[in-house]
Amino acid sequence: MQATPWEPEGVEALLDSNGALVDPSAVxxxxxxxxxxxMVAARVLDHKLRRLELPMWASSAGEEAVSVAIGDSxxxxxxVFVGNRDAAIGLxxxxxxxxxxxxxxxxxxxxxxxxxxxxxxxxxxHKIMGACEALGASLGLAAGHAHGQAxxxxxxxxxxVVFGEGLTTTGMFHESISMAMAHDVPLVFVCKSQLWPxxxxxxxxxxxxxxxxxxxxxxxxxxxxDGADPLGVKRSIAAALHRAHDGxxxxxxxxxxxxxxxxxxxxxxxxERMRRLLDSRGEWTQTFQDVSEAEINGQxxxxxxxxxxxxxxx
Amino acid sequence: MARLVxxxxxxxxxxxxxxxxxxxGGMLGLSRVAAEDEQLRxxxxxxxxxxxxxxxxxxxxxxxxxxxxxxxxxASALLEALPALRELGRLPWRSGGQHDVPVLFVAxxxxxxxxxxxxxxxxxxxxxxxxxxEVWCAGRxxxxxxxxxxxxxFLGTDTDDHDTEHTSGPRVLLLPRSVIVRDLMIDLxxxxxxxxxxxxxxxxxxxATVFAWGAALAPALAAADACxxxxxxxxxxVELGCLAxxxxxxxxxxxxxxxxxxxxxxxxxxxxxxxxxxxxxxxRSILHLDAPILRVTGELPANLALLAGHxxxxxxxxxxxxxxxxxxxxxY
Numbered sequence: 001m002q003a004t005p006w007e008p009e010g011v012e013a014l015l016d017s018n019g020a021l022v023d024p025s026a027v028x029x030x031x032x033x034x035x036x037x038x039m040v041a042a043r044v045l046d047h048k049l050r051r052l053e054l055p056m057w058a059s060s061a062g063e064e065a066v067s068v069a070i071g072d073s074x075x076x077x078x079x080v081f082v083g084n085r086d087a088a089i090g091l092x093x094x095x096x097x098x099x100x101x102x103x104x105x106x107x108x109x110x111x112x113x114x115x116x117x118x119x120x121x122x123x124x125x126h127k128i129m130g131a132c133e134a135l136g137a138s139l140g141l142a143a144g145h146a147h148g149q150a151x152x153x154x155x156x157x158x159x160x161v162v163f164g165e166g167l168t169t170t171g172m173f174h175e176s177i178s179m180a181m182a183h184d185v186p187l188v189f190v191c192k193s194q195l196w197p198x199x200x201x202x203x204x205x206x207x208x209x210x211x212x213x214x215x216x217x218x219x220x221x222x223x224x225x226d227g228a229d230p231l232g233v234k235r236s237i238a239a240a241l242h243r244a245h246d247g248x249x250x251x252x253x254x255x256x257x258x259x260x261x262x263x264x265x266x267x268x269x270x271x272e273r274m275r276r277l278l279d280s281r282g283e284w285t286q287t288f289q290d291v292s293e294a295e296i297n298g299q300x301x302x303x304x305x306x307x308x309x310x311x312x313x314x
Numbered sequence: 315m316a317r318l319v320x321x322x323x324x325x326x327x328x329x330x331x332x333x334x335x336x337x338x339g340g341m342l343g344l345s346r347v348a349a350e351d352e353q354l355r356x357x358x359x360x361x362x363x364x365x366x367x368x369x370x371x372x373x374x375x376x377x378x379x380x381x382x383x384x385x386x387x388x389a390s391a392l393l394e395a396l397p398a399l400r401e402l403g404r405l406p407w408r409s410g411g412q413h414d415v416p417v418l419f420v421a422x423x424x425x426x427x428x429x430x431x432x433x434x435x436x437x438x439x440x441x442x443x444x445x446x447x448e449v450w451c452a453g454r455x456x457x458x459x460x461x462x463x464x465x466x467x468f469l470g471t472d473t474d475d476h477d478t479e480h481t482s483g484p485r486v487l488l489l490p491r492s493v494i495v496r497d498l499m500i501d502l503x504x505x506x507x508x509x510x511x512x513x514x515x516x517x518x519x520x521x522a523t524v525f526a527w528g529a530a531l532a533p534a535l536a537a538a539d540a541c542x543x544x545x546x547x548x549x550x551x552v553e554l555g556c557l558a559x560x561x562x563x564x565x566x567x568x569x570x571x572x573x574x575x576x577x578x579x580x581x582x583x584x585x586x587x588x589x590x591x592x593x594x595x596x597x598r599s600i601l602h603l604d605a606p607i608l609r610v611t612g613e614l615p616a617n618l619a620l621l622a623g624h625x626x627x628x629x630x631x632x633x634x635x636x637x638x639x640x641x642x643x644x645x646y
């Protein structure tokens with residue numbers, strides 16, 4: 001792997017920056033083309049939302065590996081506590097697109113009646129809990145929820161909470177780790193850490209760049225993955241969920257993500273990196289790309305149009 | 315109360331106890347009986363010392379279908395956890411009615427332990443200002459168990475009808491410290507809920523209406539008794555057991571019936587429920603009022619809410635002060 005300032009340190013890589021698999025056997029069960037289409041769908045959703053110019057909305061382009069891995073890996077009775085850049089989880093988890101659109105448009109006919117936070121989605125039917133306003137509150141709620149799942153006994157699912165590295169300086173982050181460890185709950189923390197090519201600025205107060213190191217110091221099972229490596233992220237999150245289902249306790253997966261809006265080198269884009277893999281295997285063509293994009297684009301256009309006519313922004 | 319806590323856990327296996335030391339009996343001994351029962355111990359969730367973490371954790375348990383009862387060492391713990399409490403309060407609303415948060419927080423409140431500071435603070439003014447949070451305050455010692463049983467019952471959350479606004483948020487039950495320190499030498503029926511709504515008329519009369527709650531309730535009843543015995547003045551005494559949401563229609567009706575109003579409560583005079591009640595009556599009972607609305611609180615300066623341990627006895631209104639106020643409005 002070429003060493004540029006854009007490459008994160010201490011990550012487990014499965015797909016290198018040229019799109020070559022470090023361990024081909026690790027992806028034997030995955031339909032790579034269909035997984036790639038999910039990544040593309042997540043990106044197209046982000047583009048769609050950008051064009052809508054929703055108030056207080058923030059792009060998650062470049063973070064698709066996290067949303068897709070979560071949506072693709074959770075079991076039917078697992079709950080996901082989301083933040084405000086995780087709409088693609090609803091997409092991958094199979095929320096009807098019109099319902100997803102109503103949530104994002106904050107329409108009165110949405111499941112949350114237009115009360116969700118900007119960019120957030122919530123669906124009881126698809127076991128997605130919307131974002132919280134109080135800093136880090138979703139971490140504490142998720143820890144308690146996982147505890148409740150554990151008390152319910154066999155057959156109950158795990159709980160996963162996804163958040164950004166900014167929340168890891170709050171008291172609630174540390175309190176939640178403490179609660180999760182004390183009660184040994186089936187909880188997966190997924191932290192999206194923004195990559196700073198020159199290291200995080202001191203005012204970010206990140207106590208060292210690695211959130212995973214901090215959680216490990218608390219005795220927690222952790223993995224640090226590269227958000228530009230969709231298959232590595234998928235492997236880490238699936239492993240963490242597997243532990244939770246097995247009663248092995250809480251875990252934290254840190255994914256180092258690179259925002260596409262900051263114009264990083266092409267290999268920092270998880271979709272491009274996976275495209276290179278498919279291309280090298282002869283499984284990618286421009287037509288396949290165009291059809292994949294057009295398919296989801298058409299579905300989203302229709303869903304947002306429908307949502308706008310029956311409710312519109314609240 | 316410890317026996318009642320154990321009984322509540324046995325009756326509904328969705329209930330669990332949460333708190334820093336619930337596995338060793340709890341700060342007030344409230345989980346003492348439950349801690350001795352091997353069957354119940356898995357639902358005693360002893361937890362690390364956190365600020366907002368415990369409150370958020372309880373909310374998460376409720377979202378997963380449990381009915382957590384959180385035993386707090388002090389109502390001020392909820393002030394430390396205010397961000398999480400606010401989140402719990404708005405969660406049923408925010409979810410568009412998809413989720414209930416049936417958590418009960420039980421917390422000693424106000425003066426009574428002689429420690430001062432946070433351990434003497436009356437937290438109700440802040441707690442009742444949090445949207446979506448129900449705040450109850452027990453009054454007389456003999457009602458403590460009835461309050462606890464009724465507060466632990468979340469009616470209306472057992473239906474699956476999430477299309478209506480019948481969702482339930484968290485509830486806080488405040489136990490006045492001055493009441494719980496008294497030895498309780500009465501036989502109580504552990505199965506009995508409060509046989510009335512928390513806000514109710516406890517004593518009837520037609521010359522004036524006294525609104526009181528918490529530590530001020532017993533002095534208010536004693537004052538009403540003294541007025542009846544010494545001057546033949548019979549007054550209504552209303553226990554304000556539910557501080558949020560206020561049953562405004564009922565309160566206005568009770569105020570308008572006599573037009574002479576006394577409001578008695580412990581803690582600071584400014585910016586609290588007493589002020590809110592006075593404003594409510596000025597708004598909606600004005601044509602029935604025959605005297606100024608009198609508020610009787612502690613004897614400390616009006617703006618002083620901070621107490622040393624040795625000042626606690628002055629933080630609640632006395633029966634004499636309340637009786638004087640009754641006499642004043644009646645003869646106004």
